[in-house]
Amino acid sequence: MATKLKSRKKIDQKRERGGTDPKYYEVFARKDSHSELSHVGSVEAPNDQLAQVRAWYIYDQHKWKEMCVVPLEAIITVTEEGKSAKIKMA
């Protein structure tokens, strides 16, 4: 028995994502000048600007000295050649 929702949110996936396929960005950050820049996570976003915002708000567990996002498609693997995943979550 399904509940009738008064106003189910309609999402235009293509518009929301700027395309039909989700676009992923990998998030890298360093805590302070002495720490390594590390992979801390991954976000899905339709464009670079939203990826920056989502990364900053989701991975806010530290006051990062530096943070950057890299489109997953820009990553060229060395060890993971031919695998389905290039880089996997934090």
Add this chain to the structure above:
Amino acid sequence: MATALKDIQEDPRERALQEKVATGYQLEDVEEMTDRYKDVLVNTVHIAADLEVVTLPTYSPAIKTSPTLEDKIAIAAACQDELGHAQMMYRILEDFGYDTHSFLFERDPEEWRTFQMLEFPHEDYIESVVSMCYGDRAGYITTVDLEENCSYAPLARSLRKVNYEETFHVSHGERWTKFFWNQSDDSRRRVQETVDFYFPLCAAWFGMPDDLKTRTDQLAYRVRGASNDEMRQKWLSRVVPFSESVGIKVPAHYDADQGKYVLDYEAPIYLDEEKREWDYSRQITWKEQLKIWKKGSKHKVPSIARVISEEWGKDLW
């Protein structure tokens, strides 16, 4: 979906993977997984993600009634953390073909997999801090187990952030539970009343006792490291001494003969949802309990429907 036990015994790939993860091997790629491994992993993450999201309708009503701006911010910040955790879990699920948008906004509320502990919207701020103290502690024990033991390395790694943030919720809960215990007779009564309601809910968070549990793939594939009873014991070993040190009465104690913490009642027991009271003299069967868990509290569907429809109303603040 469910594979019969004999199938796995006959399938050498499943057996080989079980033996591999038992030695501490961690998987990095979906391609390394067997069907059965994928099933139990996805199921585990799916439930964990849903549980993160339902904290929103559960905690948010207390934003309205919490006494100071700092308290409102504390609850809002905790909700933001939990949604960040959900985002990471959904991100993992997307590698298995899940679509987060349709998963969040197009599923019927009945299909959500939630636990009873998170199905009662908080009536006031005391309920929120008690819930953080006892409930987030229970959640933390399950996510720490995943971080430490999960054979799927990407999930284990992603939980570092989750657990780091959960420690804040638990310590926030403990600090303010103690504060309200000592503030006034009224607030002390409210703390005790809330613990009375939440304690059995939190003890049940870990599920059925080990000897009655029929699904054992989580442990066989080392998606989790500790059994239900082991995690429940760990939880008791933290919350019982805490409660005793404050003076809060809880239905559990340390049994020196058995060398472990034990509940003062035999689960499952009857809960009067309306009055939010447990009837310790009325035991129910596990079959009845499972039915209750499956259906969810009367708040479950309206709460999730609210999230889906984004009907936050103008009275939120």
